[in-house]
Amino acid sequence: MTAGKKVKVRFAPSPTGDLHVGNIRTALFDWAFARHTGGTFLFRIEDTDTTRVTPEYIQAAIDTLKWLGLNWDEGPEVGGPNGPYLQSQRLDIYATWAQKFLDQGDAYHCYCSPEELEAVREAQRAANVAPGYNGHCRDLTADQIAAYKAQGREAVVRMRMPDGTTTFTDAIRGEVTFDHKFVPDFVLVRADGSPLYTLAVAVDDILMEVTHVLRGEDLLSSTPRQIRVYQAMGVKPEDYPTFAHLPFVMGQDNAKLSKRNGEVSIAWYREQGYLPEAICNYLALLGWSPGDDRENVTMQELTELFTVEKVHSSPARFDMKKLEAINGDKIRALTLDDFLTWTLPFLTKAGIITGTDAEVALVKKALPIIQERIVKLDETPALLKFLFVKEFAVDADAVSKITDDASKDILKRSLKELEALTTWDHASIEATLRAALIEDMGLKPRIAFTALRIATTGSTISPPLFESMELLGQSACISRISAALSL
């Protein structure tokens, strides 16, 4: 199938909500496959279900893909030779093909009402036979049709599924066969004239010259229906796209990932401070591996290493802990400038800074000491807050730890030493404090520095103490310690 042709892969979500982890994993594989093969990545919006798809969700899907860096060659905003790329703008195309199928006898009008169809299914379930359309309207006579029309019945367009089987080779699962006995005649066009997924997806994949369909395994059993449409379109088997059905991403409870068993919206991950590259790296490892022990890969490396042959056929469980670990790795690998760029929005959103040049400069100086201690960007405000607060106050739960006499002694001595210090850098601060508190007073470092940490940063947890004090500045340190003494 499609051998020799230039690869074209499509990602075609139906935006009935925010794109979720599963969608993104599919998009990522589509993208990686296209880039690996030097092919085209096509992005199409399947918005034929107008009751569930909204313009907001469509825009959100576009933004999400952009944010992740999954750039497309054909699709919304960038256009392309086979547009439009929103199915809602291609209705006339589907109508034309549906009519052709009707004319050819591949499809027929079905006048059964939803209620009648449901009754049939109910009976089938009761009789323990496979539920599905019973072919009631397959061979209606002209009189029967006239009678239905006279009753004012609306018709759907239904595809005739001939006896036999459909066999295709899935690039991930191998040869798969479906007996048409279990693939009932299916609806192509609703009674209101709007197309269904089964029609639109098949028509578009052919018209847009898609060579590879990598999609979720939930669509595996709909493949024979797509192939049936190709046949009716007159497409030769060697021109069918190659199918590859990706395994699911499951939640912790082994059910398809959903809001109930894990956070699924990419928007949520973005707000939490996950890096797009971390999300992509982690998702790439769900159902795929480079084949060796490599795990940390850049987007560039992913496109070099990705092949469908290495994709699994078994589902994978989503593990937030592993994502966090990878995110931490990616954060630590960031250059200072990139780290700054990623961090600033979190600090401004938290109200820690407003964005002045002085603030940004201080943040930049402080970032190196927190880079290896955060896993997500949203941890940054809490760690750097002490540098920017206008009204400094010691955390309520830490106050009691520095009001005892021993702590007061530590703070008093520290104050004296720091006031006398003429060179204000972390090495000098540390040398002075160690000499006075550890060597002279004989205190344990842990005890001595905890008291100072609370007094200067307001918390029992902070970036390294001496670096923090350097950044804070001599006068601020002195005034905070003085204030702590009168608590």
Place this chain on the structure above:
RNA sequence: GGCCCCGUCGUCUAGCGGCCUAGGACUCUGGCUUCUCAAGCCAGCUACGAGGGUUCGAAUCCCUUCGGGGCUACCA
């Protein structure tokens, strides 16, 4: 129920008949380091769903079984 897909440590995976007393990563536990928190380093725990074959030899091939999942819409 029927059809289809899937089954290696808790999780993601390596493995494609001998290199496997099953390797790596995350998690977890213990230790080292240490000014807190991290990071880093070291160690440990834990897996081929089960049962039959085939073979000198099976995690790897075949069959059965059990288990999980998907589909079964005028959703996608």
